[in-house]
Ligand code: CO
C-alpha cells in the first residue's frame with residue numbers, strides 16, 4: 001500500500017503498477033438527471049485526479065426510490081455518468097442499485113498513477129504557494145436552487161464548473177512539481193486546507209481577497225442560502241483557523257462552503273506557477289505556506 005485511508009484516494013501497488021481507488025456518492029445538486037449523473041461522475045473521478053492519477057474504470061452505486069420516480073430517471077443519471085467518464089477516457093463496467101428514500105448516485109473509480117509522482121494531501125513545504133483551480137460558492141448556489149431563489153439557468157455557470165474535470169489541472173500540477181494536492185469538496189476550502197497542514201510545523205496563509213468566487217454567491221449568502229454543511233464546517237474549524245479582526249460570518253461561511261466537484265488545492269514551489277501560466281487551466285494563487293504550527297491563517 002503506497003497511500004492508505006485519509007488521503008483523497010487509496011493507492012496500492014499491484015504487479016508493479018500503482019492503482020488508485022476511491023468511491024464517492026452524492027444526492028442531486030441539479031434538477032436534470034443526465035446533468036446530475038455527469039456531475040456526480042466528475043466529482044467521483046476528482047479524487048483520482050487529486051492523487052495525480054487518471055481514471056480507467058468505474059462502478060456505479062445508486063440509491064433509488066422506485067415508487068417515486070420512473071426507471072428512466074436512473075437511466076438518464078447513468079447516461080450522464082457514462083458521458084462524463086467518456087470525456088475522461090474511462091468506462092463504466094458495472095454497478096449496484098438499491099431501494100432508498102432519496103436519490104443517491106456516485107461511482108467507485110479505479111485509476112492508475114505514476115508511483116513516483118503521487119500527489120498526496122501532505123507534503124507542502126515552507127515557501128510554497130497555494131493554487132486553487134475552480135472558484136468557490138457551488139454549495140451556496142445549489143442550495144439557492146433547492147430553495148427556489150435561483151433557476152437552473154441562473155446556476156449554469158456553477159454547473160459548467162461542476163462538469164469540469166480536474167484532469168488538466170492535475171496534469172499541470174504534476175508537471176509543475178506540486179508538493180501536495182487535494183480536491184476541495186465537502187469540507188470547504190478551509191477544511192481541506194487544514195487537512196493538508198494539520199499536524200505539521202507549517203501554516204497555510206490564505207489571502208481572502210484573492211479567492212475566486214462565483215457570480216451571485218454573495219447575493220445568495222445575504223438571502224440566507226447557506227448550506228447546513230458550511231455551518232458544520234465552520235464549527236469544526238474553530239480554534240484551528242485564524243481570521244483577521246472584523247472578518248464577517250458571511251465570509252467565513254463562504255470559505256467553508258462545501259463544494260461538489262470543486263477544484264484542486266495545490267501546493268507548489270513559486271517557480272512552478274509559470275507552468276500554470278503557460279497552460280490553459282484556470283488557476284489563482286490564493287496563499288502561501290510558511291513555518292508554523294499546523295494552522296490555517298486567513299489574511
Ligand atoms: Co478528495
Ligand code: CO
Pocket residue numbers: 008023024047185
Ligand atoms: Co473524496
